[in-house]
Amino acid sequence: MCGFVSVYHKYGQPVQPEEIERMADQIHHRGPDDTHFYVEDHIGFGFKRLSIIDLAHGRQPLCNEDGTIWIVFNGEIYNYKELQQWLKDKGHQFKTNSDTETIVHLYEEVGFDTPKYLRGMFAFTIWDLNKQQYFGARDHFGIKPLYYTETARGFHFASEIKCLLELEDLSPDVNTSALYQYLTFQYNPYTETFFKGIHKVLPGHCFLIRNDRLDIRPYWQVHFDPDESKPLSYYIDQTRAIMENSIQYHRQADVPLGAFLSSGVDSSTTAGLLRNHGPLKTFSIGFALGQNELPYARRTAEHFGTEHYELEVTPQMFIDELPQIIWHMDEPLADPAAIPLYFVSKLARDYVTVVLSGEGADEFFGGYGIYREPNALRPFNYMPKGLRKMLGSIASNLPNVKGKNYIIRGSKDLQERFFGNAFIFSEEMKREVLTSWVNQQTQHLHPLDITLPIYENASMYDDVTKMQYLDIHTWLPGDILLKADKMSMANSLELRVPFLDKEVFEVASKIPTKYKIAGGTTKFVLREAMKDLLPKEIHMRPKLGFPVPTRHWLKNEFYLWAMEILSTSQIDQYINKRMAIQLLSDHKEGKADYSRRIWTILCFALWHQIYIEKQALHLLNNVTISKIS
Structure with a gap:
């Protein structure tokens, strides 16, 4: 785990080491254990290391035997030992036991197909001296970030935006298109960031720079393939088996490891399965006001027999750290749950270097309460569209009476009513809260510009699966994983997400909707798979999110x-x-x-x-x- 900067200058212009160092200094928090650079002509790498695996020899930037292929890499590859053995059998010589070197030799063997072989979280860039090409990729689900910008001098990549802001020919300027969509989604769903000219490499995408031209393309795509022929018991058994397998892979580390623990099924599953492998430290956060998670987490920790640590956040603590948190986030994120995630990461870092957490379970296994809405609105499916629209129009003019919102939502197609797990300002309210100048700049934008192309790619699925598909492409990388990466790395803590594993998704993608949304609850298969593991009060506890007052x-x-x-x-x-x-x-x-x-x-x-x-x-x-x- 680390942070890196990576530079490719056009036309053979030399890279200035001082600029690389200045960029890398912005992310010391991501890698306080080691700093190293590689600068050669028009190529430059800067690396900040948080040592996790092969502590003595895993230093980056790292190269192959003859120094013709160089890499900087952020993340963890959980199947690197199998890949390493396969590559050794093919004659590759290794000088370390690091997952980073495995990527280098894998690239030598399979080239641009490299990310397809990797099981883990990753962002990397590779310089191939012999072929004069610059290659990189971001993991399947966007667990690790990768930003880039193109200037007159060349292409610049980094783990965080603040590194790119150190470039002498880039000045920060607000991207009004990102602001406009942010007011709907509470995060920025654009491929562009809040800074004009700075972009994100999307999850499941790789890039190639050759002859001073950048080409970005997908190497993997989300695909659901529900199999109605198998009984419920089959999916319960498969889910339990693959999660045990994923936990086994995700626990690889040469440093102390722990787990976040809340009152929900996801983190409790992660902690419970991890506890089966030996003693475990768990960490929880809460607030004295409102729905406090701490008593539930405490009982779950007692149930598993973990060494448990907790912290209650006061309003003053919250507000004291907020500017620091926003600086670490790089872009505005209006999800208050980012703040407790920052504090629980800070707490955990006093005891461990790696934690496991439950992100991704809801998107994969159908865990959000809103996923039950298509069943609740099913009566509207039998009405002519014109009648539905008329009922919606009538309801919108009613006072705030019971059932009004139900009729309004039922009158709309899924694409019109579901933009993801957050919907902050309506288009009408956005026009009021934004200035006339911004409205003029963004007059042709609409949230549907973001969501409709995704819905079109999911047209073959039922409504619940369409919602999952949309959330995996927007909410998951834009909100959930953004705050998971930035808040943990702000505290030099590696956060691993065993639900967000491509082998886990392979199992989850085959579960029919009738088994996901069943038993009067959500992610039913996952709950049943962990029934004997979890405390009774957690097993069927409804999804709450993180209650920040x-x-x-x-x-x-x-x-x-x-x-x-x-x-x-x-x-x-x-x-x-x-x-x-x-x-x-x-x-x-x-x-x-x-x-x-x-x-x-x-x-x-x-x-x-x-x-x-x-x-x-x-x-x-x-x-x-x-x-x-």
């Missing part, structure tokens, strides 16, 4: 702080601040719950202050809230 805090402890951020941030070019302040005031007075919308604007405002207004020093060191109650 921002609704209460924005009325009380955070109110004056939020008002100051909205008033002083220089976002007038983008946000109608008068309306944003009115939302905050109305929320405080209890007129409506606007907490998610306010939080979305606040995260953008803080990001703007840190990255555009350059107020980082002030914000990262001088934050207080109005009162604590």
